[in-house]
Amino acid sequence: xxxxxxxxxxxxxxxxxxxxxxxxxxxxxxxxxxxxxxxxxxxxxxxxxxxxxxxxxxxxxxxxxxxxxxxxxxxxxxxxxxxxxxxxxxxxxxxxxxxxxxxxxxxxxxxxxxxxxxxxxxxxxxxxxxxxxxxxxxxxxxxxxxxxxxxxxxxxxxxxxxxxxxxxxxxxxxxxxxxxxxxxxxxxxxxxxxxxxxxxxxxxxxxxxxxxxxxxxxxxxxxxxxxxxxxxxxxxxxxxxxxxxxxxxxxxxxxxxxxxxxxxxxxxxxxxxxxxxxxxxxxxxxxxxxxxxxxxxxxxxxxxxxxxxxxxxxxxxxxxxxxxxxxxxxxxxxxxxxxxxxxxxxxxxxxxxxxxxxxxxxx
Amino acid sequence: xxxxxxxxxxxxxxxxxxxxxxxxxxxxxxxxxxxxxxxxxxxxxxxxxxxxxxxxxxxxxxxxxxxxxxxxxxxxxxxxxxxxxxxxxxxxxxxxxxxxxxxxxxxxxxxxxxxxxxxxxxxxxxxxxxxxxxxxxxxxxxxxxxxxxxxxxxxxxxxxxxxxxxxxxxxxxxxxxxxxxxxxxxxxxxxxxxxxxxxxxxxxxxxxxxxxxxxxxxxxxxxxxxxxxxxxxxxxxxxxxxxxxxxxxxxxxxxxxxxxxxxxxxxxxxxxxxxxxxxxxxxxxxxxxxxxxxxxxxxxxxxxxxxxxxxxxxxxxxxxxxxxxxxxxxxxxxxxxxxxxxxxxxxxxxxxxxxxxxxxxxx
Numbered sequence: 198x199x200x201x202x203x204x205x206x207x208x209x210x211x212x213x214x215x216x217x218x219x220x221x222x223x224x225x226x227x228x229x230x231x232x233x234x235x236x237x238x239x240x241x242x243x244x245x246x247x248x249x250x251x252x253x254x255x256x257x258x259x260x261x262x263x264x265x266x267x268x269x270x271x272x273x274x275x276x277x278x279x280x281x282x283x284x285x286x287x288x289x290x291x292x293x294x295x296x297x298x299x300x301x302x303x304x305x306x307x308x309x310x311x312x313x314x315x316x317x318x319x320x321x322x323x324x325x326x327x328x329x330x331x332x333x334x335x336x337x338x339x340x341x342x343x344x345x346x347x348x349x350x351x352x353x354x355x356x357x358x359x360x361x362x363x364x365x366x367x368x369x370x371x372x373x374x375x376x377x378x379x380x381x382x383x384x385x386x387x388x389x390x391x392x393x394x395x396x397x398x399x400x401x402x403x404x405x406x407x408x409x410x411x412x413x414x415x416x417x418x419x420x421x422x423x424x425x426x427x428x429x430x431x432x433x434x435x436x437x438x439x440x441x442x443x444x445x446x447x448x449x450x451x452x453x454x455x456x457x458x459x460x461x462x463x464x465x466x467x468x469x470x471x472x473x474x475x476x477x478x479x480x481x482x483x484x485x486x487x488x489x490x491x492x493x494x495x496x497x498x499x500x501x502x503x504x505x506x507x508x509x510x511x512x513x514x515x516x517x518x519x520x521x522x523x524x525x526x527x528x529x530x531x532x533x534x535x536x537x538x539x540x541x542x543x544x545x546x547x548x549x550x551x552x553x554x555x556x557x558x559x560x
Numbered sequence: 561x562x563x564x565x566x567x568x569x570x571x572x573x574x575x576x577x578x579x580x581x582x583x584x585x586x587x588x589x590x591x592x593x594x595x596x597x598x599x600x601x602x603x604x605x606x607x608x609x610x611x612x613x614x615x616x617x618x619x620x621x622x623x624x625x626x627x628x629x630x631x632x633x634x635x636x637x638x639x640x641x642x643x644x645x646x647x648x649x650x651x652x653x654x655x656x657x658x659x660x661x662x663x664x665x666x667x668x669x670x671x672x673x674x675x676x677x678x679x680x681x682x683x684x685x686x687x688x689x690x691x692x693x694x695x696x697x698x699x700x701x702x703x704x705x706x707x708x709x710x711x712x713x714x715x716x717x718x719x720x721x722x723x724x725x726x727x728x729x730x731x732x733x734x735x736x737x738x739x740x741x742x743x744x745x746x747x748x749x750x751x752x753x754x755x756x757x758x759x760x761x762x763x764x765x766x767x768x769x770x771x772x773x774x775x776x777x778x779x780x781x782x783x784x785x786x787x788x789x790x791x792x793x794x795x796x797x798x799x800x801x802x803x804x805x806x807x808x809x810x811x812x813x814x815x816x817x818x819x820x821x822x823x824x825x826x827x828x829x830x831x832x833x834x835x836x837x838x839x840x841x842x843x844x845x846x847x848x849x850x851x852x853x854x855x856x857x858x859x860x861x862x863x864x865x866x867x868x869x870x871x872x873x874x875x876x877x878x879x880x881x882x883x884x885x886x887x888x889x890x891x892x893x894x895x896x897x898x899x900x901x902x903x904x905x906x907x908x909x910x911x912x913x914x915x916x917x918x919x920x921x922x923x
Contacts, residue, residue: 208653210918242863265864284864285824285833287879290571309825312878340865341825341833372862461648462672462704470704472647475844476894477918499735500605500890501628501647502703515675516650527863531839531895534917554897555573555840 204542205518209459210477212529212536213520214438216545218453219249222437223256225449226419230258235423238263238281238412240434241273244530245552248538249437251276261303263412263432267294268556270304275551278302281412283368283432285333285341287313292320295328296361305329305410307368308352309343314359321361329365330356331410334397336369336390345369345393346400353406366410367401369394370432375417378445387418388425395427417446440526442482454536455488456521456529458503463515467507471519474501477532482525489520567905568881572822573840575892575899576883577801579908581816582612585800586619588812589782593621598786601626601644601775603797604636607893608915611901612800614639624666626775626795630657631919633667638914641665644775646731646795648696648704650676655683658691659724668692668773670731671715672706677722684724692728693719694773697760699732699753708732708756709763716769729773730764732757733795738780741808750781751788758790780809803889805845817899818851819884819892821866826878830870834882837864840895845888852883 201207230237239253242265250262254277261279264270270280271294279302286295286306295317298304308314308330321328332353335342343349349367357364371390377383394413401408414422414431422428435443438454458473475498478485485503487493492508503521507513523529530536531553538546564570593600602616605628613625617640624642627633633643634657642665649658649669658680661667671677671693684691695716698705706712712730720727734753740746757776764771777785777794785791798806801817821836838861841848848866850856855871866884870876886892893899894916901909 206653208919209651284835285878287824288572288822290569309827310878313824316879335827339827339831340862340867341827343827459651461650461676464672464698464702464704464706468702470648476891480844481838499703504703515648515673516679528839532917554895556571 200547201537201544203544204539207457207537207544209457209518210473211457212533213455213457213539214536215453216538216540218451219437220252222439222450222453223253226433226436227256227258229419230423233423235428236260236430238430238432239437240432241269241552243434243527244438245269245272245550246530246536246548247272247276247551248546248548253437260430263434266555267291269552270295270298271556272552274298274302281305281331283307283370283412285309285313287316289316289320292316293324296320296324296326299326299328300324303329305331305365307331307333307341308356309333309341311352311355314352314356314362318359318362327361327363329363331366331368331412332356334367334369334394336371336393337374338370338372340372342369345397349397350400350404350406353401354404357406364407366408366412366429367394367398368412370413370415371418372415375415376442376446377417380447383417384421387421391422391425391428395425398427416443416448435526438526440482441486441522441524452522454523454526456485456523458519458521460513460515460517460519463513467509469505469507469513471503471505472501473503473521474499476500478503478521478523479525479528479532481528485521485523487519488522495521563910564900564907566907567902570820570900570907572820572881573836574820575896576818576820576902577899578816579901579903581814582800583615585802585813585816586616589796589799590619590621592782593786596786598791599623599793601793601795602800603795604632604915606797606890607801608632608635608913609893609899609911610635610639610914611909611911616800623793626797629918630654632915633658633661634919635915637661637665643667644694645669646733646775648672648676650679652679652683655679656687659683659687659689662689662691663687666692668694668728670694670696670704671719672696672704674715674718677715677719677725681722681725690724690726692726694729694731694775695719697730697732697757699734699756700737701733701735703735705732708760712760713763713767713769716764717767720769727770729771729775730757730761731775733776733778734781735778738778739805739809740780743810746780747784750784754785754788754791758788761790779806779811798889801889803845804849804885804887815885817886817889819848819886821882821884823876823878823880823882826876830872832868832870832876834866834868835864836866836884837862839863841884841886842888842891842895844891848884848886850882851885858884
């Protein structure tokens with residue numbers, strides 16, 4: 198198959214990124230952090246694409262990258278030498294992969310249990326690696342993490358003493374708060390979470406435990422969290438590409454990602470069907486929007502079909518292209534092997550989404 | 561990475577298929593069709609896995625395979641020489657790929673417009689291929705398809721006359737009806753749809769148009785549709801692996817697919833977090849169920865996390881494995897590159913999900 202040169206050459210369904218919008222988003226975020234003590238650790242899980250991570254790091258103001266899985270970290274290591282796996286890694290084979298990676302780049306993992314600590318420590322000792330660790334604190338999301346305060350200090354003391362493991366500080370993700378659309382409500386919820394993290398940090402300081410990294414936040418809490426003294430880095434991911442779910446918030450970032458489809462059926466004047474269903478564009482945060490077609494809206498996404506309501510008199514014909522703005526970029530990127538980079542209508546790159554999927558598979 | 565030999569060796573998250581349950585489902589369906597005029601055309605979109613398709617075809621009673629995309633058809637051609645793409649293909653490049661494939665195996669596509677017909681005919685003439693076609697009829701799903709009756713006959717007449725294209729009959733998918741849980745309601749709705757298709761078939765017969773293939777149905781309408789005189793094949797997909805959405809119905813098939821996860825956090829006695837979120841197990845048909853753990857239920861699927869409510873006194877510990885039964889197999893299979901085949905706890909295969917994703921990507 199020859200590489201497409203123009204937008205209209207791309208076989209659909211496919212993912213496309215507006216590189217100019219992407220670069221504006223990345224530059225805007227880097228400039229926001231340029232004169233702050235708190236820095237950015239872009240979340241690789243949002244796009245899984247080394248070329249996008251490379252641009253984020255090149256723009257500056259970054260401590261490294263955040264990853265959600267060991268496989269993402271292995272891929273991210275091709276462009277970054279300081280990686281936080283902001284997640285609990287507990288399986289023996291997975292911990293061995295973390296240890297192997299830690300012999301090449303600086304790696305830090307999240308820990309919220311002694312079982313998890315023992316697994317990481319064992320893998321580190323087996324390989325002679327040093328693996329960094331943050332104590333993961335539950336700051337209100339009620340997913341992973343130990344309770345703030347004494348429980349965190351108790352685990353931190355064990356982490357600091359574990360062979361092969363270096364305690365580097367604390368992590369807390371206020372995932373229940375970053376998406377609150379109302380600005381004041383979001384500020385209140387984010388601050389309440391981060392205050393729990395910072396109160397635990399003070400207890401760490403008093404106990405002589407390391408606090409060099411206090412990692413938190415996401416795209417919805419960048420300016421709130423970075424203004425709180427003691428937070429050293431924000432794990433924002435969605436800002437680079439954006440989606441319609443984050444666009445509900447008062448954020449200064451543009452949509453840079455869209456799903457390309459082709460109209461395959463035109464069964465009624467007020468309706469068309471395109472070839473981009475939810476195997477090409479997720480709907481876990483709601484249905485996508487139709488880009489550049491005022492009055493059109495997605496009625497349903499089936500596996501392979503988008504059913505789209507059209508405004509009166511719409512001239513859209515079978516064979517015409519449409520573009521969808523995803524409601525959630527992370528899982529949408531995870532459906533595709535490549536994202537086409539566009540400068541206007543010109544295809545200027547075909548970037549591998551190299552960390553798509555899971556690496557348990559023979560590749 | 562060495563290949564896993566036991567269930568416990570598989571890195572999570574991962575997909576696993578119980579080969580004995582799979583083979584029982586496949587055999588049961590093949591035996592159901594063994595003495596019928598109506599045959600089965602298993603839908604490859606449900607699993608995208610050549611090894612599963614090979615077993616379906618080997619069990620007999622099949623006319624060929626059904627596919628939803630050109631890429632699936634290209635992959636399916638490795639195990640099958642009679643492929644129906646039960647979807648409208650309209651882009652020039654995609655039509656060229658269909659034509660290229662039609663030079664190797666028998667290919668039939670769905671057509672519901674003159675624009676689509678012209679595109680297929682052009683590609684066929686350019687390559688010297690013969691592409692089969694079914695007129696796609698809207699039997700109530702209101703997705704693709706022309707209206708039953710005169711509109712279908714008018715299009716069928718054009719298809720029959722188009723160079724490079726061979727009219728083979730009609731298709732109509734009652735997607736609005738196959739999932740109705742109540743048996744009587746489902747029967748009524750499926751029959752109403754198929755009667756529209758069969759009324760159109762009679763008009764085709766009267767007009768001298770080909771009706772060798774009258775293709776319809778899905779897993780929820782197998783016995784209803786196959787009992788209606790004139791339906792020549794049923795496009796069932798989900799029966800081989802099953803999911804919790806289809807398990808609501810009165811179907812004689814077993815769950816054969818599950819998502820493997822590892823408990824990574826145990827933040828409270830009544831709750832655990834596993835590493836299999838909706839990037840590993842879709843939730844478009846609802847949250848998955850927890851297998852073999854009575855009283856446990858999935859509270860939420862985030863990108864990388866399953867948050868699971870546990871029954872009182874549950875001894876599940878960090879590092880232990882859990883298994884989820886997906887609510888929808890098609891998009892869940894599409895998230896993974898491989899499915900591990902299990903005989904009990906023994907891994908007897910790692911089957912590539914070779915048609916996962918879209919082939920617009922450089923591979």
